[in-house]
Amino acid sequence: MAGEPTAGQDPWFVTRKLRDGVWLVAEPWHVYCFLITGAERAVLVDTGTGIADISAPVRRVTGMPVLVVNSHAHDDHRGGNVFFDEVAAHPVAVERLARPVPADRVGAYLTVAAEQLAAYETALALDDRYFHLFTADNRPRPLPPGTAAAAAAPIGAGPAARPLADGEVIDLGGRTLRVLHSPGHSPDSLCLLDERDGLLFVGDTLITGDFWAHTDDTDLEAFVTSLRRLDGELAGQVSRVMPAHTRSCEAGPHLLRDAADAIEAVHTGRSTGEPGLDLYGRPVLRHRFAEFNILRPVA
Ligand SMILES: [Zn+2]
Known part of the structure; x- marks a missing residue:
C-alpha cells in the first residue's frame, strides 16, 4: 500500500496518506473512511461509527470545507455526520439519515x-x-x-443530507468525484469515482472480508445488476477499489467482476453456504470465494 503513516497519535483513528490528496481515516477493524482533497474543498466518504469524533483527524489533514458523502445510511457509515455541517447521500438514504441511531x-x-x-x-x-x-x-x-x-446513548442524526443524483459530478477544485448509484447491499448504496486517479470508493458494495448480504436491506438481483453496470461502464477507468471494511482498504478492480459472479452464483443457487455466525453472533450461511465471503440468512 502506498503512503506513509502520519505524525500524530490518535488513540482511536489511524490517518494515513494513500495518494496525493487521498487519505485513509480508519477505525481499525471497524470502518475505513476516506478523505479526498481538491484545491477548494474536500469530501469525506463516510463518517464511521461515531464512537469518537472523526472531525479531529480530518481537521489535522485539511482546513478546507468538508462535504460528507455517506456511501449508504447504515449506522457504521454515518455515526460521525453530527460533527460536520454539510452532508450528501443517495436519495433513499436522506430520510434514513434524518433519524438518530437508537x-x-x-x-x-x-x-x-x-x-x-x-x-x-x-x-x-x-x-x-x-x-x-x-x-x-x-x-x-x-x-x-x-x-x-x-x-450507550443515541447518536445524533447530524445535518439534513442533500440527495445526490446518479451521474452527478462533485467538483473539489482540480479534482472531480462522479456519483454512481449502486443498490444491492442496501437500496441507498452509492459509489464515488475519483476521475483523476481512478479510485472507486465503494462503501459496502465491495468488501475484502464478509459481504453483508443477509439483512433485509440486501437485494441480490439489484446487487448483481449494479456490479455488472460498474464493471462495464467503468472498464479501464478504475485503478483501485476502496472498500469500507475488513482486510484491506484497497483492492484491484477485478473485484467488481468477481463479486458480481459470486453474488450471481449465490442468487441462482449455484453456491452452497456453510453454517456460521456474523459479527453479532447471528446464524448465517457463509458462501466462501477466493477473496471474500458472502453472508446469507439461514432459510
Ligand atoms: Zn452497510
Missing part, C-alpha cells in the same frame, strides 16, 4: 467492539507465532473513555 443499536455495537478487542488479545499471541497479520496500523484500539455499552 441507543440499543449503539449499545449492541459497543458490546461487539469490546468482545472484538478481548478476542484480539487472544489472537495476538497466535498472530505473533503463526500469522503476522497485525501491525501497529491495524490493531484494534481500546474503546474511548465513556463509551460503555451499558450507558
Whole structure:
C-alpha cells in the first residue's frame, strides 16, 4: 500500500496518506473512511461509527470545507455526520439519515467492539507465532473513555443530507468525484469515482472480508445488476477499489467482476453456504470465494 503513516497519535483513528490528496481515516477493524482533497474543498466518504469524533483527524489533514458523502445510511457509515455541517447521500438514504441511531443499536455495537478487542488479545499471541497479520496500523484500539455499552446513548442524526443524483459530478477544485448509484447491499448504496486517479470508493458494495448480504436491506438481483453496470461502464477507468471494511482498504478492480459472479452464483443457487455466525453472533450461511465471503440468512 502506498503512503506513509502520519505524525500524530490518535488513540482511536489511524490517518494515513494513500495518494496525493487521498487519505485513509480508519477505525481499525471497524470502518475505513476516506478523505479526498481538491484545491477548494474536500469530501469525506463516510463518517464511521461515531464512537469518537472523526472531525479531529480530518481537521489535522485539511482546513478546507468538508462535504460528507455517506456511501449508504447504515449506522457504521454515518455515526460521525453530527460533527460536520454539510452532508450528501443517495436519495433513499436522506430520510434514513434524518433519524438518530437508537441507543440499543449503539449499545449492541459497543458490546461487539469490546468482545472484538478481548478476542484480539487472544489472537495476538497466535498472530505473533503463526500469522503476522497485525501491525501497529491495524490493531484494534481500546474503546474511548465513556463509551460503555451499558450507558450507550443515541447518536445524533447530524445535518439534513442533500440527495445526490446518479451521474452527478462533485467538483473539489482540480479534482472531480462522479456519483454512481449502486443498490444491492442496501437500496441507498452509492459509489464515488475519483476521475483523476481512478479510485472507486465503494462503501459496502465491495468488501475484502464478509459481504453483508443477509439483512433485509440486501437485494441480490439489484446487487448483481449494479456490479455488472460498474464493471462495464467503468472498464479501464478504475485503478483501485476502496472498500469500507475488513482486510484491506484497497483492492484491484477485478473485484467488481468477481463479486458480481459470486453474488450471481449465490442468487441462482449455484453456491452452497456453510453454517456460521456474523459479527453479532447471528446464524448465517457463509458462501466462501477466493477473496471474500458472502453472508446469507439461514432459510
Ligand atoms: Zn452497510
